[in-house]
Amino acid sequence: MKKFFLALLLVVIVIVAILFVKTSSFKSKQIAPVDGKRKELPVDETAVKHLSDAIKINTVSQDDTAIVNQAAFDSFFAFLKTEYAPVFQNLEDTIINQRSLLLKWKGKNESVKPVILYAHLDVVPIEESTKAKWTHEPFSGEVADGFIWGRGALDDKGSLVSIFEALKRLQAKNFVPERTVYFAFGSDEEIGGKKGAAEIAEYLRAQKVNFEFYMDEGGMVSEGIVPNIKRPVALIGTAEKGYVTLELTANVKGGHSSHPPKESALDVITSAIKKLHDNPEAPRTVETVKEFLEFVGPEMPQPVKTVFANRWLFGPLILKEYEKSDEGRALLRTTEVATILNAGIKENVIPSLVSAKVNFRILNDEIAKQVIERAAKTIDDTLVKITAGELNEPSRNSSSSTYGFKLLQQTSAEVFPDAIVTPFLMLGSTDSKHFQDITENTYRFFPVRMDKEIMGTIHGINERIGVKDYMETISFYETMLLNIR
Secondary structure, X not given: OHHHHHHHHHHHHHHHHHHHHHHHOOOOOOOOOOOOOOOOOOOOHHHHHHHHHHHHOOOEOOOOHHHOXXXXXXXXXXXXXXXXXXXXXXXXXXXXXXXXXXXXXXXXXXOOOOEEEEEEOOEOOOOHHHHHHOOOOOOOOOEEOOEEEOOOOOOOHHHHHHHHHHHHHHHHOOOOOOOOEEEEEEOOHHHOOOOOHHHHHHHHHHOOOOEEEEEEEEEEEEEOOOOOOOOOEEEEEEEEOEEEEEEEEEEOOOEEOOXXXXXXXXXXXXXXXXXXXXXXXXXXXXXXXXXXXXXXXXXXXXXXXXXXXXXXXXXHHHHHHHOOOHHXXXXXXXXXXXXXXXXXXXXOEEOOEEEEEEEEEEOOOOXXXXXXXXXXXXXXXXXXXXXXXXEEOOOOOOOOOOHHHHHHHHHHHHHOOOOEEEEEEEOOOOHHHHOHHHEEEEEEEEXXXXXXXXXXXXXXXXXXEEHHHHHHHHHHHHHHHHHOO
């Protein structure tokens, strides 16, 4: 018994030693000390007015492209060319497919690959039932209570106008970038980007342009969102989940509700949905999430830092913690959710044809084919026909060791000195998917501060951007362009 306890003590000592060594070597990956102080930037009233005016132009995307208001898009281009005339005088501009814009800023050194910054000018519609709930009219561009209000303030005119403001400032200084920079502005991101971003990418492909990196909307400077981190965190999306929607259809004899069959088509489909819901994938960490943990872990207080430094031992504990939130669960697995159910025409008629759509967001260690095969195996019902709709495979990961990420990290450290910078896995879809084959690396980052409340206004009610936050976004793009080498 004595030998057993001695052996046990030795094991404990070894584990404690490993924990100590790994925690001691778990160093910060921040390239500049996080000083905890936010910069105070002067407010440019003209820049504020420009974003306000941009919001007033209701460039709404519609699934039915025939009802899109082309005049609004024409007005938006006229607005840009009027307010940012020096930009258009000094950069090459190309209109793509009537509604999208590509600018080229020729750099000093054409021997290095160019980079491309992207934003979209279209916005989602306003639900009629929610209009009365807005504090200010959705397309008013009202400036009040320290915010610029309206649809598109965050998604994505805040970014687009900030880029133009940065360009205007740099043009006034006669600045010329070291390498060529392209600026692409799509017109239909909110409905998939097929006529906007995809056409821009095709144009560039035909020109045989290949980029060092591409930057789009995505992560943000989050506040109060990353567990165990009190400081702001700049989430730079270095990968993006894929997606596929499966339509489940059952065609079973219907009839009168007074003498129902043992199993109806509706029973079959709801049972299939429940099987998918009750059999989620096991949680795991893909490459992007591992990098995220490596960046945020050293910034956490003890004893949490020790836990993250020793994932070989505490991995299950970390997974359990992240499983507590919807966002955390989505980082760890391919998710599924039923979004549409079509069934029935009358309360006393049993429907014979029932269908449902289930949307999957695909984690980056698998492909759509595997997801479809697993869904069929899980449902395991010959009465259910499974049809795959439009799909996009998950993106590849852009490492934190790349030039582009280091550039974004450096710029973030200068503009957001109080923030921690980290790679991040994007859960949603962006127009970056159209550019994957013409760029070495892809980043998804909208450099603006958001807490949970503000983030919830995107595609929702009372979308708005803080005036001070907007000035930081302009500063970020200006600083980034100055830093490009």
